[in-house]
Amino acid sequence: MGEKIEVDIKVPNQTRYLGLIGRIGEDIARTMKRYTGNRDELAYHLNLVLTEAMANTIRHANEDDPEKVVHISISILNKNLSIKVYDQGQGFDICALGEPDFASPEDHGRGVFIIRSLMDKVSYRKTRDGHVLEMVKKL
Amino acid sequence: MVNILEQGAVVLIEVKEERLDAHNSGSLKTEMLSLFEDGKHDLVIDLKDVRFVDSSGLGSLVSGFKNASARNGNLKLCGLQPQVKSMFELTRLHRVFEIFASADEALASF
Numbered sequence A: 001m002g003e004k005i006e007v008d009i010k011v012p013n014q015t016r017y018l019g020l021i022g023r024i025g026e027d028i029a030r031t032m033k034r035y036t037g038n039r040d041e042l043a044y045h046l047n048l049v050l051t052e053a054m055a056n057t058i059r060h061a062n063e064d065d066p067e068k069v070v071h072i073s074i075s076i077l078n079k080n081l082s083i084k085v086y087d088q089g090q091g092f093d094i095c096a097l098g099e100p101d102f103a104s105p106e107d108h109g110r111g112v113f114i115i116r117s118l119m120d121k122v123s124y125r126k127t128r129d130g131h132v133l134e135m136v137k138k139l
Numbered sequence B: 001m002v003n004i005l006e007q008g009a010v011v012l013i014e015v016k017e018e019r020l021d022a023h024n025s026g027s028l029k030t031e032m033l034s035l036f037e038d039g040k041h042d043l044v045i046d047l048k049d050v051r052f053v054d055s056s057g058l059g060s061l062v063s064g065f066k067n068a069s070a071r072n073g074n075l076k077l078c079g080l081q082p083q084v085k086s087m088f089e090l091t092r093l094h095r096v097f098e099i100f101a102s103a104d105e106a107l108a109s110f
Helices: A015-031 A039-061 A111-118 B025-037 B055-070 B082-090 B103-108
Strands: A004-012 A069-077 A080-087 A121-127 A130-138 B002-007 B010-015 B042-046 B074-078
Touching (some): A004 A015, A015 A039, A039 A080, A039 A130, A039 B055, A111 B082, B042 B103
Antiparallel strands (some): A069 A080, A121 A130, B002 B010
16 A cells, blocks of 8 residues: 555744744655655755745745734655645745846845755645645655 | 854854744844944854754845955855755855855854
């Protein structure tokens, strides 16, 4: 039988919860039964994409409103990892952004590049009361 | 979140956090800005206790680097853990910063 893990979390729209969500990602990487790659690297990468996606949601999609909620759903089925981050905002389509300018570094604009570099597929679509950012990786 | 140690004209900032992310990178930026306002322009940021850095943490370091450069100073880094170092490589920032193994080496390079 294949391995199936589903984790569903809702936290307030505040950056103090970034570490909690990131650590859950790390723990999943270390707990998975059949992963044969570098677990420390995967742990860091999951921590990172969760942190980046959630920080974007808090700041941009949910416009720093501490009363809003960020809903994160992580699922692993066999060798497919999917992370969904739901916002309750007007939308912030990271797929529409370009690459950072490596020649003259700015102090912002790397988060989306990091997500795209580490995940295989990234999409953003409308839901009933907001949007969902979905990031998929083949393990 | 930081220890600030003045070593002559150079200021050593030890980041005493496990994570440097969107939650606390603003505080590091503020600490650096107040040093620049006091006339300091050569900084070493020691990241030996930092296990995790995100784009916001990197952004605060770039902001400090640009501020130091604008004052004809420099901002150098030391003590990067391997995963943190790989973040600088992924975002090509290892070509921007001078990176040293230890604080002593970074301080001696000024």
